[in-house]
Amino acid sequence: MTALRSWEGFLFAVLILIYAFNAWNSPVFLTPGNQINMFQLSVEKIIVALVMTFVTINGEIDLSVASVMGFAACAFGWLVQAGVPGLGAVAIALAIGLMCGAFNALFIVGFGIPSLVVTLATMIAFRGFARVLVEDRGISDFPDWFDRLGQAGMIGPVPFAMILFAILAVLAVLTLQRTAFGRKVYFIGANRAVAEYSGLDVRAVKAKIFIASGVISALAGLLFAARVGAVRGDIANGFELDIITMVLLGGVSIFGGAGTMSGTILSILIVLALRNGMALVNITGHIQTGVLGILLVLSVMVPIIRQTGGRLIARVR
Protein backbone atom coordinates (compact mmCIF):
# COMPACT_ATOMS: atom_id res chain seq x y z
CA MET A 1 0.00 0.00 0.00
CA THR A 2 2.87 2.39 0.71
CA ALA A 3 3.97 2.18 -2.92
CA LEU A 4 0.56 3.47 -3.95
CA ARG A 5 0.97 6.61 -1.86
CA SER A 6 3.64 7.96 -4.19
CA TRP A 7 2.41 9.45 -7.43
CA GLU A 8 4.56 7.05 -9.43
CA GLY A 9 2.95 4.10 -7.64
CA PHE A 10 -0.47 5.46 -8.48
CA LEU A 11 0.49 5.96 -12.14
CA PHE A 12 1.80 2.40 -12.26
CA ALA A 13 -1.52 1.08 -10.97
CA VAL A 14 -3.41 3.19 -13.52
CA LEU A 15 -1.14 1.91 -16.27
CA ILE A 16 -1.83 -1.71 -15.35
CA LEU A 17 -5.57 -1.02 -15.30
CA ILE A 18 -5.44 0.57 -18.76
CA TYR A 19 -3.37 -2.31 -20.12
CA ALA A 20 -5.79 -4.82 -18.63
CA PHE A 21 -8.78 -2.96 -20.01
CA ASN A 22 -7.27 -2.63 -23.48
CA ALA A 23 -6.21 -6.28 -23.54
CA TRP A 24 -9.75 -7.31 -22.56
CA ASN A 25 -11.24 -4.91 -25.09
CA SER A 26 -9.12 -5.90 -28.08
CA PRO A 27 -7.20 -9.13 -28.65
CA VAL A 28 -4.69 -7.24 -30.81
CA PHE A 29 -3.53 -4.89 -28.05
CA LEU A 30 -0.89 -7.06 -26.39
CA THR A 31 0.64 -8.45 -29.60
CA PRO A 32 4.28 -7.36 -30.09
CA GLY A 33 3.35 -5.83 -33.45
CA ASN A 34 0.77 -3.53 -31.87
CA GLN A 35 3.00 -2.64 -28.95
CA ILE A 36 5.82 -1.59 -31.30
CA ASN A 37 3.33 0.23 -33.48
CA MET A 38 1.95 2.03 -30.44
CA PHE A 39 5.41 3.34 -29.55
CA GLN A 40 6.40 4.11 -33.08
CA LEU A 41 3.33 6.24 -33.76
CA SER A 42 4.29 8.65 -30.97
CA VAL A 43 8.02 8.13 -30.60
CA GLU A 44 8.83 11.74 -31.58
CA LYS A 45 6.52 13.18 -28.93
CA ILE A 46 7.85 10.99 -26.15
CA ILE A 47 11.44 11.93 -26.98
CA VAL A 48 10.54 15.61 -26.59
CA ALA A 49 8.62 14.82 -23.37
CA LEU A 50 11.95 13.75 -21.83
CA VAL A 51 13.53 17.16 -22.35
CA MET A 52 10.26 18.96 -21.50
CA THR A 53 10.53 17.31 -18.07
CA PHE A 54 13.77 19.22 -17.50
CA VAL A 55 12.21 22.47 -18.74
CA THR A 56 9.16 22.13 -16.50
CA ILE A 57 10.99 21.03 -13.33
CA ASN A 58 13.22 24.06 -13.90
CA GLY A 59 10.08 26.22 -13.55
CA GLU A 60 9.76 27.15 -17.22
CA ILE A 61 7.72 25.99 -20.20
CA ASP A 62 8.56 25.57 -23.88
CA LEU A 63 5.51 25.89 -26.12
CA SER A 64 7.64 26.14 -29.26
CA VAL A 65 8.79 22.48 -29.36
CA ALA A 66 6.30 21.34 -31.99
CA SER A 67 7.13 24.31 -34.19
CA VAL A 68 10.86 23.59 -33.87
CA MET A 69 10.06 20.01 -34.92
CA GLY A 70 8.21 21.35 -37.95
CA PHE A 71 10.89 23.94 -38.78
CA ALA A 72 13.73 21.38 -38.63
CA ALA A 73 11.80 18.80 -40.64
CA CYS A 74 10.85 21.34 -43.32
CA ALA A 75 14.40 22.70 -43.44
CA PHE A 76 15.62 19.13 -44.00
CA GLY A 77 13.11 18.61 -46.81
CA TRP A 78 13.99 21.93 -48.40
CA LEU A 79 17.73 21.22 -48.23
CA VAL A 80 17.37 17.74 -49.70
CA GLN A 81 15.31 19.15 -52.53
CA ALA A 82 17.96 21.82 -53.10
CA GLY A 83 20.51 19.05 -53.63
CA VAL A 84 22.28 19.04 -50.25
CA PRO A 85 23.43 15.49 -49.33
CA GLY A 86 21.31 13.78 -46.67
CA LEU A 87 23.81 13.81 -43.82
CA GLY A 88 24.64 17.48 -44.38
CA ALA A 89 20.94 18.32 -44.36
CA VAL A 90 20.51 16.42 -41.08
CA ALA A 91 23.39 18.37 -39.53
CA ILE A 92 21.99 21.72 -40.68
CA ALA A 93 18.51 20.82 -39.42
CA LEU A 94 19.95 19.97 -36.00
CA ALA A 95 21.89 23.24 -36.03
CA ILE A 96 18.63 25.06 -36.76
CA GLY A 97 17.13 23.40 -33.68
CA LEU A 98 20.12 24.58 -31.65
CA MET A 99 19.65 28.13 -32.92
CA CYS A 100 15.92 28.06 -32.15
CA GLY A 101 16.73 26.99 -28.59
CA ALA A 102 19.41 29.67 -28.30
CA PHE A 103 16.97 32.26 -29.66
CA ASN A 104 14.42 31.33 -26.97
CA ALA A 105 17.18 31.40 -24.34
CA LEU A 106 18.29 34.86 -25.47
CA PHE A 107 14.89 36.35 -24.74
CA ILE A 108 14.15 34.26 -21.63
CA VAL A 109 17.54 34.34 -19.94
CA GLY A 110 19.08 37.40 -21.58
CA PHE A 111 16.14 39.80 -21.44
CA GLY A 112 14.31 38.17 -18.53
CA ILE A 113 10.98 37.74 -20.38
CA PRO A 114 8.91 34.77 -19.11
CA SER A 115 9.30 31.61 -21.18
CA LEU A 116 5.53 31.33 -21.54
CA VAL A 117 5.37 34.53 -23.59
CA VAL A 118 8.60 34.03 -25.51
CA THR A 119 7.82 30.48 -26.58
CA LEU A 120 4.22 31.38 -27.43
CA ALA A 121 5.60 33.95 -29.88
CA THR A 122 8.31 31.66 -31.23
CA MET A 123 5.75 28.86 -31.52
CA ILE A 124 4.06 31.05 -34.15
CA ALA A 125 7.31 32.35 -35.67
CA PHE A 126 9.12 28.99 -36.05
CA ARG A 127 5.98 27.46 -37.55
CA GLY A 128 5.94 30.43 -39.90
CA PHE A 129 9.53 29.72 -40.99
CA ALA A 130 8.55 26.11 -41.70
CA ARG A 131 5.73 27.32 -43.94
CA VAL A 132 8.01 29.79 -45.71
CA LEU A 133 10.37 26.94 -46.58
CA VAL A 134 7.89 24.43 -48.01
CA GLU A 135 4.91 26.77 -48.70
CA ASP A 136 1.93 24.58 -49.56
CA ARG A 137 3.94 21.77 -51.09
CA GLY A 138 4.82 18.39 -49.66
CA ILE A 139 8.39 17.16 -50.00
CA SER A 140 8.93 13.42 -49.99
CA ASP A 141 11.92 12.48 -52.16
CA PHE A 142 14.26 11.74 -49.25
CA PRO A 143 17.40 9.55 -49.47
CA ASP A 144 16.62 5.84 -49.15
CA TRP A 145 18.68 5.35 -45.99
CA PHE A 146 16.71 8.15 -44.31
CA ASP A 147 13.34 6.59 -45.08
CA ARG A 148 14.58 3.17 -44.03
CA LEU A 149 15.86 4.57 -40.74
CA GLY A 150 12.39 5.84 -39.94
CA GLN A 151 10.31 2.97 -41.22
CA ALA A 152 12.22 -0.31 -41.05
CA GLY A 153 13.18 -2.31 -37.95
CA MET A 154 16.76 -1.99 -36.80
CA ILE A 155 17.11 -4.70 -34.13
CA GLY A 156 14.51 -7.23 -35.24
CA PRO A 157 11.24 -5.29 -35.64
CA VAL A 158 12.34 -2.48 -33.28
CA PRO A 159 12.99 0.72 -35.28
CA PHE A 160 15.89 3.16 -34.78
CA ALA A 161 13.77 5.86 -33.14
CA MET A 162 12.65 3.51 -30.35
CA ILE A 163 16.22 2.47 -29.61
CA LEU A 164 17.18 6.13 -29.55
CA PHE A 165 14.32 6.85 -27.17
CA ALA A 166 15.48 4.07 -24.85
CA ILE A 167 19.03 5.46 -24.81
CA LEU A 168 17.84 9.04 -24.29
CA ALA A 169 15.46 7.93 -21.52
CA VAL A 170 18.32 6.27 -19.62
CA LEU A 171 20.50 9.35 -20.12
CA ALA A 172 17.66 11.63 -18.99
CA VAL A 173 17.02 9.61 -15.82
CA LEU A 174 20.74 9.59 -14.97
CA THR A 175 21.22 13.30 -15.67
CA LEU A 176 18.16 14.43 -13.76
CA GLN A 177 18.37 12.11 -10.74
CA ARG A 178 22.07 11.33 -10.44
CA THR A 179 24.13 14.38 -11.40
CA ALA A 180 24.90 17.78 -9.89
CA PHE A 181 23.28 19.39 -12.94
CA GLY A 182 20.05 17.52 -12.18
CA ARG A 183 20.06 18.79 -8.59
CA LYS A 184 20.52 22.35 -9.89
CA VAL A 185 17.51 21.91 -12.19
CA TYR A 186 15.33 21.02 -9.18
CA PHE A 187 16.81 23.69 -6.91
CA ILE A 188 16.32 26.50 -9.41
CA GLY A 189 12.78 25.34 -10.15
CA ALA A 190 11.91 25.16 -6.45
CA ASN A 191 13.19 28.63 -5.59
CA ARG A 192 14.99 30.71 -8.14
CA ALA A 193 15.86 33.56 -5.81
CA VAL A 194 17.47 31.28 -3.22
CA ALA A 195 19.36 29.48 -5.99
CA GLU A 196 20.69 32.81 -7.22
CA TYR A 197 21.77 33.92 -3.76
CA SER A 198 23.44 30.53 -3.23
CA GLY A 199 25.68 31.36 -6.15
CA LEU A 200 24.20 28.90 -8.65
CA ASP A 201 24.67 29.73 -12.35
CA VAL A 202 20.91 29.99 -12.84
CA ARG A 203 21.13 31.65 -16.24
CA ALA A 204 23.61 29.12 -17.63
CA VAL A 205 21.47 26.18 -16.47
CA LYS A 206 18.31 27.67 -18.01
CA ALA A 207 20.09 28.51 -21.27
CA LYS A 208 21.47 24.96 -21.53
CA ILE A 209 18.03 23.46 -20.98
CA PHE A 210 16.37 25.61 -23.65
CA ILE A 211 19.14 24.89 -26.16
CA ALA A 212 18.82 21.16 -25.41
CA SER A 213 15.07 21.48 -25.91
CA GLY A 214 15.68 23.01 -29.34
CA VAL A 215 18.16 20.34 -30.45
CA ILE A 216 16.06 17.41 -29.18
CA SER A 217 12.93 18.87 -30.80
CA ALA A 218 14.78 19.20 -34.12
CA LEU A 219 15.96 15.58 -33.77
CA ALA A 220 12.37 14.52 -33.09
CA GLY A 221 11.20 16.49 -36.13
CA LEU A 222 13.72 14.65 -38.31
CA LEU A 223 12.60 11.28 -36.92
CA PHE A 224 9.01 12.23 -37.71
CA ALA A 225 9.97 13.18 -41.28
CA ALA A 226 11.79 9.87 -41.66
CA ARG A 227 8.86 7.86 -40.30
CA VAL A 228 6.16 9.42 -42.50
CA GLY A 229 8.58 9.84 -45.39
CA ALA A 230 7.38 13.36 -46.18
CA VAL A 231 7.21 16.88 -44.77
CA ARG A 232 4.51 19.54 -45.01
CA GLY A 233 4.17 22.99 -43.45
CA ASP A 234 1.84 21.74 -40.72
CA ILE A 235 3.98 18.74 -39.72
CA ALA A 236 3.86 18.07 -35.94
CA ASN A 237 1.34 20.91 -35.50
CA GLY A 238 -0.25 20.83 -32.03
CA PHE A 239 2.10 18.21 -30.58
CA GLU A 240 2.92 20.50 -27.64
CA LEU A 241 -0.43 19.56 -26.07
CA ASP A 242 0.42 15.84 -25.94
CA ILE A 243 3.96 16.52 -24.78
CA ILE A 244 2.99 18.86 -21.94
CA THR A 245 0.19 16.50 -20.91
CA MET A 246 2.66 13.62 -20.65
CA VAL A 247 4.97 15.68 -18.43
CA LEU A 248 2.30 17.12 -16.13
CA LEU A 249 0.43 13.83 -15.79
CA GLY A 250 3.76 12.36 -14.74
CA GLY A 251 3.55 14.46 -11.59
CA VAL A 252 5.88 17.27 -12.63
CA SER A 253 4.69 20.51 -11.05
CA ILE A 254 3.82 23.25 -13.55
CA PHE A 255 5.36 25.68 -11.04
CA GLY A 256 8.68 23.81 -11.09
CA GLY A 257 10.80 22.12 -8.48
CA ALA A 258 8.97 18.81 -8.25
CA GLY A 259 8.53 15.69 -10.34
CA THR A 260 10.60 12.74 -11.51
CA MET A 261 11.71 11.33 -14.83
CA SER A 262 10.22 7.93 -13.94
CA GLY A 263 6.87 9.71 -13.45
CA THR A 264 7.12 11.17 -16.95
CA ILE A 265 8.03 7.79 -18.43
CA LEU A 266 5.09 6.10 -16.69
CA SER A 267 2.69 8.78 -17.90
CA ILE A 268 4.12 8.45 -21.41
CA LEU A 269 3.14 4.78 -21.30
CA ILE A 270 -0.33 5.69 -20.01
CA VAL A 271 -0.94 8.27 -22.76
CA LEU A 272 0.31 5.87 -25.44
CA ALA A 273 -1.83 3.00 -24.17
CA LEU A 274 -4.87 5.28 -23.94
CA ARG A 275 -4.49 6.63 -27.47
CA ASN A 276 -3.78 3.17 -28.84
CA GLY A 277 -6.75 1.69 -26.98
CA MET A 278 -9.04 4.40 -28.35
CA ALA A 279 -7.69 3.90 -31.88
CA LEU A 280 -8.31 0.16 -31.64
CA VAL A 281 -11.99 0.83 -30.96
CA ASN A 282 -12.13 3.39 -33.82
CA ILE A 283 -12.19 6.65 -31.88
CA THR A 284 -10.93 9.41 -34.20
CA GLY A 285 -7.86 11.58 -33.67
CA HIS A 286 -9.74 14.78 -32.80
CA ILE A 287 -11.71 13.04 -30.06
CA GLN A 288 -8.52 11.39 -28.76
CA THR A 289 -7.02 14.88 -28.49
CA GLY A 290 -10.11 16.06 -26.63
CA VAL A 291 -9.75 13.18 -24.16
CA LEU A 292 -6.09 14.14 -23.72
CA GLY A 293 -7.21 17.71 -23.01
CA ILE A 294 -9.48 16.46 -20.21
CA LEU A 295 -6.57 14.38 -18.93
CA LEU A 296 -4.37 17.50 -18.94
CA VAL A 297 -6.87 19.42 -16.80
CA LEU A 298 -7.16 16.46 -14.42
CA SER A 299 -3.39 16.17 -14.18
CA VAL A 300 -2.94 19.81 -13.12
CA MET A 301 -5.69 19.22 -10.59
CA VAL A 302 -3.70 16.32 -9.12
CA PRO A 303 -2.35 18.27 -6.11
CA ILE A 304 -5.89 19.41 -5.27
CA ILE A 305 -7.34 15.93 -5.69
CA ARG A 306 -4.62 14.52 -3.44
CA GLN A 307 -5.29 17.15 -0.79
CA THR A 308 -9.02 16.56 -0.80
CA GLY A 309 -8.44 12.81 -0.85
CA GLY A 310 -6.07 13.09 2.11
CA ARG A 311 -8.60 15.14 4.05
CA LEU A 312 -11.32 12.58 3.34
CA ILE A 313 -9.10 9.72 4.51
CA ALA A 314 -8.20 11.67 7.66
CA ARG A 315 -11.89 12.24 8.36
CA VAL A 316 -12.67 8.54 7.96
CA ARG A 317 -9.95 7.69 10.45
Added chain:
Amino acid sequence: MRIPLGTLRILVLLAVFAATVLFFASQIDGYLNARLFNRISGSVAVIALIAVGQAFVVLTRNIDLSIGSVVGCTAYFTGGILIAYPDLPPLLVPLLAMGIGAVFGAVNGFLVARFHLPSIIVTLASLAIFRSILVQSSDGSSITTDRLPTWLTEFATTNAFTLGELQIRWIVVISILVVLIAHIFLTRFRAGRTFFAIGSNPDAAAFAGINAGRTIFLAFVISGALAGLAGFMFLSRFGNITVVAGLGLELKSVGAVVVGGVNIFGGSGNVLGVLIGAALIDVIDTSLVRWEVVSAFWREAVLGLLILLAVAADTLLMRRLLNRKPGGTP
Protein backbone atom coordinates in the same frame (compact mmCIF):
# COMPACT_ATOMS: atom_id res chain seq x y z
CA MET B 1 4.86 69.01 -20.72
CA ARG B 2 4.87 65.29 -20.01
CA ILE B 3 2.62 62.98 -21.96
CA PRO B 4 1.13 60.13 -19.86
CA LEU B 5 2.65 56.74 -20.67
CA GLY B 6 -0.68 55.27 -21.80
CA THR B 7 -1.31 58.10 -24.27
CA LEU B 8 2.26 57.87 -25.52
CA ARG B 9 1.74 54.16 -26.26
CA ILE B 10 -1.39 54.87 -28.30
CA LEU B 11 0.42 57.63 -30.24
CA VAL B 12 3.38 55.34 -30.99
CA LEU B 13 0.98 52.62 -32.11
CA LEU B 14 -0.87 55.01 -34.40
CA ALA B 15 2.46 56.14 -35.88
CA VAL B 16 3.52 52.51 -36.46
CA PHE B 17 0.13 51.79 -38.03
CA ALA B 18 0.38 54.81 -40.34
CA ALA B 19 3.96 53.91 -41.28
CA THR B 20 2.89 50.33 -42.10
CA VAL B 21 0.05 51.48 -44.32
CA LEU B 22 2.30 54.03 -46.07
CA PHE B 23 4.98 51.36 -46.54
CA PHE B 24 2.57 48.99 -48.27
CA ALA B 25 1.13 51.90 -50.27
CA SER B 26 4.62 52.57 -51.65
CA GLN B 27 5.06 48.88 -52.52
CA ILE B 28 1.68 47.85 -53.93
CA ASP B 29 0.03 49.66 -56.85
CA GLY B 30 -3.40 51.09 -56.11
CA TYR B 31 -3.17 50.03 -52.47
CA LEU B 32 -4.51 53.07 -50.67
CA ASN B 33 -8.16 53.35 -51.62
CA ALA B 34 -11.64 52.84 -50.25
CA ARG B 35 -11.70 49.19 -51.34
CA LEU B 36 -8.82 48.45 -48.98
CA PHE B 37 -10.82 49.82 -46.08
CA ASN B 38 -13.99 48.02 -47.11
CA ARG B 39 -12.16 44.74 -47.44
CA ILE B 40 -10.09 44.87 -44.27
CA SER B 41 -12.59 46.48 -41.89
CA GLY B 42 -14.74 43.33 -41.77
CA SER B 43 -11.96 41.04 -40.62
CA VAL B 44 -10.59 43.67 -38.22
CA ALA B 45 -14.07 43.80 -36.66
CA VAL B 46 -13.91 40.08 -35.83
CA ILE B 47 -10.32 40.17 -34.55
CA ALA B 48 -10.94 43.32 -32.49
CA LEU B 49 -13.82 41.61 -30.68
CA ILE B 50 -11.83 38.55 -29.65
CA ALA B 51 -8.83 40.73 -28.83
CA VAL B 52 -10.90 42.85 -26.44
CA GLY B 53 -12.09 39.66 -24.75
CA GLN B 54 -8.51 38.43 -24.56
CA ALA B 55 -7.48 41.81 -23.09
CA PHE B 56 -9.85 41.36 -20.14
CA VAL B 57 -8.25 37.98 -19.42
CA VAL B 58 -4.67 39.18 -19.91
CA LEU B 59 -5.26 42.17 -17.60
CA THR B 60 -5.88 39.69 -14.77
CA ARG B 61 -2.54 37.91 -15.45
CA ASN B 62 -4.16 35.05 -17.33
CA ILE B 63 -4.41 33.97 -20.95
CA ASP B 64 -7.19 32.39 -23.02
CA LEU B 65 -5.87 30.08 -25.72
CA SER B 66 -9.27 28.49 -26.37
CA ILE B 67 -10.73 31.52 -28.18
CA GLY B 68 -10.30 30.09 -31.70
CA SER B 69 -12.16 26.93 -30.72
CA VAL B 70 -14.91 28.97 -29.02
CA VAL B 71 -15.36 31.06 -32.21
CA GLY B 72 -15.57 27.85 -34.26
CA CYS B 73 -18.01 26.18 -31.85
CA THR B 74 -20.36 29.16 -31.53
CA ALA B 75 -20.37 29.73 -35.29
CA TYR B 76 -21.23 26.06 -35.78
CA PHE B 77 -23.88 25.76 -33.07
CA THR B 78 -25.51 29.09 -33.90
CA GLY B 79 -25.63 28.03 -37.55
CA GLY B 80 -27.07 24.66 -36.58
CA ILE B 81 -29.79 26.25 -34.42
CA LEU B 82 -30.68 28.69 -37.21
CA ILE B 83 -31.02 25.86 -39.72
CA ALA B 84 -33.34 24.03 -37.31
CA TYR B 85 -35.33 27.17 -36.40
CA PRO B 86 -34.97 29.59 -39.34
CA ASP B 87 -37.69 31.89 -37.96
CA LEU B 88 -35.76 33.03 -34.89
CA PRO B 89 -35.92 36.82 -34.54
CA PRO B 90 -32.62 38.20 -35.96
CA LEU B 91 -31.91 40.29 -32.87
CA LEU B 92 -31.95 37.16 -30.70
CA VAL B 93 -29.30 35.34 -32.72
CA PRO B 94 -26.18 37.35 -31.75
CA LEU B 95 -27.34 37.22 -28.11
CA LEU B 96 -27.70 33.46 -28.43
CA ALA B 97 -24.18 33.23 -29.85
CA MET B 98 -22.83 35.32 -26.98
CA GLY B 99 -24.63 33.07 -24.53
CA ILE B 100 -23.09 29.93 -26.05
CA GLY B 101 -19.66 31.56 -25.98
CA ALA B 102 -20.14 32.67 -22.38
CA VAL B 103 -20.84 29.06 -21.36
CA PHE B 104 -17.50 27.97 -22.85
CA GLY B 105 -15.79 30.91 -21.15
CA ALA B 106 -17.43 30.01 -17.84
CA VAL B 107 -15.93 26.50 -18.02
CA ASN B 108 -12.45 28.01 -18.37
CA GLY B 109 -13.14 30.63 -15.73
CA PHE B 110 -14.47 28.08 -13.25
CA LEU B 111 -11.41 25.85 -13.58
CA VAL B 112 -8.96 28.76 -13.34
CA ALA B 113 -10.69 30.76 -10.60
CA ARG B 114 -12.07 27.97 -8.43
CA PHE B 115 -9.08 25.61 -8.45
CA HIS B 116 -6.30 28.15 -9.04
CA LEU B 117 -5.09 26.21 -12.06
CA PRO B 118 -2.70 27.94 -14.49
CA SER B 119 -4.83 29.43 -17.26
CA ILE B 120 -2.28 28.53 -19.94
CA ILE B 121 -2.73 24.83 -19.16
CA VAL B 122 -6.50 24.97 -18.72
CA THR B 123 -7.09 26.83 -21.97
CA LEU B 124 -4.52 24.77 -23.89
CA ALA B 125 -6.60 21.78 -22.82
CA SER B 126 -9.95 23.41 -23.54
CA LEU B 127 -8.66 24.50 -26.95
CA ALA B 128 -8.48 20.78 -27.74
CA ILE B 129 -11.62 19.79 -25.82
CA PHE B 130 -13.87 22.44 -27.42
CA ARG B 131 -12.52 21.59 -30.87
CA SER B 132 -13.26 17.91 -30.30
CA ILE B 133 -16.79 18.82 -29.14
CA LEU B 134 -17.19 20.59 -32.49
CA VAL B 135 -15.82 17.61 -34.41
CA GLN B 136 -17.97 15.17 -32.47
CA SER B 137 -21.24 17.08 -32.83
CA SER B 138 -20.71 17.98 -36.47
CA ASP B 139 -19.84 14.39 -37.34
CA GLY B 140 -17.98 15.60 -40.41
CA SER B 141 -20.94 17.49 -41.87
CA SER B 142 -20.73 21.25 -42.11
CA ILE B 143 -22.92 24.34 -42.10
CA THR B 144 -23.33 25.73 -45.62
CA THR B 145 -24.41 29.16 -46.82
CA ASP B 146 -27.45 27.94 -48.76
CA ARG B 147 -29.03 26.41 -45.64
CA LEU B 148 -28.78 29.64 -43.64
CA PRO B 149 -31.42 32.41 -43.72
CA THR B 150 -30.51 35.14 -46.22
CA TRP B 151 -30.70 37.97 -43.67
CA LEU B 152 -27.76 36.37 -41.87
CA THR B 153 -25.50 35.85 -44.87
CA GLU B 154 -26.22 39.37 -46.08
CA PHE B 155 -25.71 40.93 -42.65
CA ALA B 156 -21.90 40.96 -42.87
CA THR B 157 -21.96 43.10 -46.00
CA THR B 158 -24.82 45.38 -44.95
CA ASN B 159 -23.75 48.98 -44.50
CA ALA B 160 -24.75 51.04 -41.48
CA PHE B 161 -23.84 54.14 -43.47
CA THR B 162 -21.35 55.26 -46.10
CA LEU B 163 -18.80 58.06 -46.04
CA GLY B 164 -18.05 58.85 -49.66
CA GLU B 165 -16.69 55.54 -50.98
CA LEU B 166 -16.03 54.16 -47.51
CA GLN B 167 -18.63 51.59 -46.57
CA ILE B 168 -19.11 51.35 -42.84
CA ARG B 169 -20.57 47.90 -42.21
CA TRP B 170 -22.84 47.04 -39.30
CA ILE B 171 -20.34 44.52 -37.96
CA VAL B 172 -17.71 47.29 -37.86
CA VAL B 173 -20.10 49.59 -35.99
CA ILE B 174 -20.94 46.84 -33.48
CA SER B 175 -17.29 46.01 -32.99
CA ILE B 176 -16.31 49.64 -32.37
CA LEU B 177 -19.24 50.03 -29.97
CA VAL B 178 -17.99 47.00 -28.02
CA VAL B 179 -14.49 48.47 -27.86
CA LEU B 180 -15.85 51.83 -26.62
CA ILE B 181 -18.10 50.20 -24.00
CA ALA B 182 -15.20 48.05 -22.81
CA HIS B 183 -12.95 51.12 -22.66
CA ILE B 184 -15.43 53.15 -20.62
CA PHE B 185 -16.13 50.17 -18.34
CA LEU B 186 -12.44 49.53 -17.71
CA THR B 187 -11.44 53.14 -17.15
CA ARG B 188 -14.47 54.76 -15.54
CA PHE B 189 -16.16 52.06 -13.49
CA ARG B 190 -15.19 50.65 -10.15
CA ALA B 191 -15.88 47.09 -11.34
CA GLY B 192 -13.62 47.73 -14.33
CA ARG B 193 -10.71 48.93 -12.21
CA THR B 194 -10.68 45.61 -10.29
CA PHE B 195 -9.32 43.91 -13.44
CA PHE B 196 -6.27 46.19 -13.29
CA ALA B 197 -5.94 45.82 -9.52
CA ILE B 198 -5.75 42.02 -9.66
CA GLY B 199 -3.28 42.07 -12.50
CA SER B 200 -0.90 44.63 -11.10
CA ASN B 201 -0.79 43.36 -7.52
CA PRO B 202 -2.91 40.37 -6.50
CA ASP B 203 -1.91 40.62 -2.82
CA ALA B 204 -2.75 44.31 -2.56
CA ALA B 205 -6.02 43.65 -4.39
CA ALA B 206 -6.89 40.92 -1.88
CA PHE B 207 -6.13 43.28 1.04
CA ALA B 208 -8.34 45.90 -0.59
CA GLY B 209 -11.18 43.39 -0.39
CA ILE B 210 -11.38 42.58 -4.09
CA ASN B 211 -12.71 39.12 -4.88
CA ALA B 212 -10.03 37.92 -7.31
CA GLY B 213 -11.78 34.66 -8.14
CA ARG B 214 -14.98 36.39 -9.19
CA THR B 215 -13.14 38.93 -11.34
CA ILE B 216 -11.05 36.28 -13.10
CA PHE B 217 -14.17 34.18 -13.68
CA LEU B 218 -15.89 37.25 -15.13
CA ALA B 219 -12.90 37.95 -17.40
CA PHE B 220 -13.15 34.48 -18.93
CA VAL B 221 -16.93 34.78 -19.31
CA ILE B 222 -16.49 38.13 -21.11
CA SER B 223 -13.79 36.59 -23.30
CA GLY B 224 -16.11 33.69 -24.14
CA ALA B 225 -19.11 35.95 -24.81
CA LEU B 226 -17.12 38.22 -27.14
CA ALA B 227 -15.69 35.16 -28.90
CA GLY B 228 -19.33 34.08 -29.28
CA LEU B 229 -20.25 37.41 -30.87
CA ALA B 230 -17.20 37.04 -33.13
CA GLY B 231 -18.45 33.54 -33.96
CA PHE B 232 -21.79 35.04 -35.04
CA MET B 233 -19.95 37.50 -37.32
CA PHE B 234 -17.74 34.70 -38.58
CA LEU B 235 -20.86 32.70 -39.50
CA SER B 236 -22.36 35.72 -41.22
CA ARG B 237 -19.16 36.53 -43.16
CA PHE B 238 -18.29 33.04 -44.35
CA GLY B 239 -21.54 31.05 -44.18
CA ASN B 240 -19.67 27.80 -44.66
CA ILE B 241 -18.53 26.47 -41.30
CA THR B 242 -16.32 23.39 -41.15
CA VAL B 243 -14.59 21.72 -38.21
CA VAL B 244 -11.52 23.92 -38.70
CA ALA B 245 -13.46 27.20 -38.33
CA GLY B 246 -11.63 29.76 -36.20
CA LEU B 247 -8.46 27.67 -36.00
CA GLY B 248 -5.52 29.83 -34.93
CA LEU B 249 -7.60 32.91 -34.04
CA GLU B 250 -6.36 32.68 -30.42
CA LEU B 251 -2.86 33.52 -31.60
CA LYS B 252 -4.09 36.57 -33.50
CA SER B 253 -5.99 37.73 -30.42
CA VAL B 254 -2.89 37.37 -28.24
CA GLY B 255 -0.91 39.18 -30.93
CA ALA B 256 -3.36 42.09 -31.10
CA VAL B 257 -3.43 42.39 -27.31
CA VAL B 258 0.35 42.37 -26.92
CA VAL B 259 1.05 44.61 -29.92
CA GLY B 260 -1.74 46.87 -28.66
CA GLY B 261 0.29 47.57 -25.55
CA VAL B 262 -1.47 45.45 -22.93
CA ASN B 263 1.17 44.19 -20.53
CA ILE B 264 1.26 40.39 -20.88
CA PHE B 265 1.94 40.14 -17.13
CA GLY B 266 -1.33 41.88 -16.41
CA GLY B 267 -2.26 45.09 -14.73
CA SER B 268 -1.88 47.62 -17.51
CA GLY B 269 -3.23 48.27 -20.96
CA ASN B 270 -5.85 50.04 -22.98
CA VAL B 271 -8.48 48.49 -25.26
CA LEU B 272 -8.21 51.39 -27.72
CA GLY B 273 -4.60 50.24 -28.19
CA VAL B 274 -5.91 46.71 -28.67
CA LEU B 275 -8.19 47.93 -31.49
CA ILE B 276 -5.18 49.53 -33.23
CA GLY B 277 -3.15 46.36 -32.55
CA ALA B 278 -5.88 44.25 -34.19
CA ALA B 279 -5.99 46.60 -37.20
CA LEU B 280 -2.19 46.58 -37.48
CA ILE B 281 -1.95 42.79 -37.39
CA ASP B 282 -4.73 42.38 -39.91
CA VAL B 283 -3.31 44.99 -42.29
CA ILE B 284 0.07 43.24 -42.24
CA ASP B 285 -1.60 39.87 -42.63
CA THR B 286 -3.72 40.83 -45.64
CA SER B 287 -1.13 43.09 -47.28
CA LEU B 288 1.64 40.48 -47.24
CA VAL B 289 -0.53 38.42 -49.57
CA ARG B 290 -0.54 41.27 -52.09
CA TRP B 291 3.09 42.27 -51.67
CA GLU B 292 5.06 40.64 -54.47
CA VAL B 293 8.53 40.90 -52.91
CA VAL B 294 7.99 38.26 -50.22
CA SER B 295 5.82 35.18 -50.34
CA ALA B 296 2.47 35.19 -48.55
CA PHE B 297 3.77 32.34 -46.42
CA TRP B 298 5.68 34.87 -44.31
CA ARG B 299 2.44 35.80 -42.54
CA GLU B 300 2.87 33.55 -39.51
CA ALA B 301 6.58 34.20 -39.13
CA VAL B 302 5.97 37.95 -39.18
CA LEU B 303 3.13 37.67 -36.66
CA GLY B 304 5.29 35.66 -34.25
CA LEU B 305 8.28 37.97 -34.52
CA LEU B 306 6.01 41.01 -34.15
CA ILE B 307 4.59 39.65 -30.88
CA LEU B 308 8.09 38.89 -29.60
CA LEU B 309 9.33 42.34 -30.61
CA ALA B 310 6.38 44.07 -28.94
CA VAL B 311 6.85 42.12 -25.70
CA ALA B 312 10.63 42.63 -25.65
CA ALA B 313 10.36 46.36 -26.39
CA ASP B 314 7.68 46.78 -23.76
CA THR B 315 9.58 44.81 -21.11
CA LEU B 316 12.85 46.62 -21.68
CA LEU B 317 11.12 50.02 -21.80
CA MET B 318 9.15 49.42 -18.63
CA ARG B 319 12.24 48.10 -16.87
CA ARG B 320 14.15 51.24 -17.77
CA LEU B 321 11.26 53.39 -16.59
CA LEU B 322 10.96 51.49 -13.32
CA ASN B 323 14.76 51.22 -13.10
CA ARG B 324 14.65 47.56 -12.24
CA LYS B 325 17.46 45.08 -12.51
CA PRO B 326 17.17 42.61 -15.39
CA GLY B 327 16.81 38.90 -14.82
CA GLY B 328 14.43 39.13 -11.89
CA THR B 329 11.01 37.60 -12.05
CA PRO B 330 8.48 40.28 -12.95
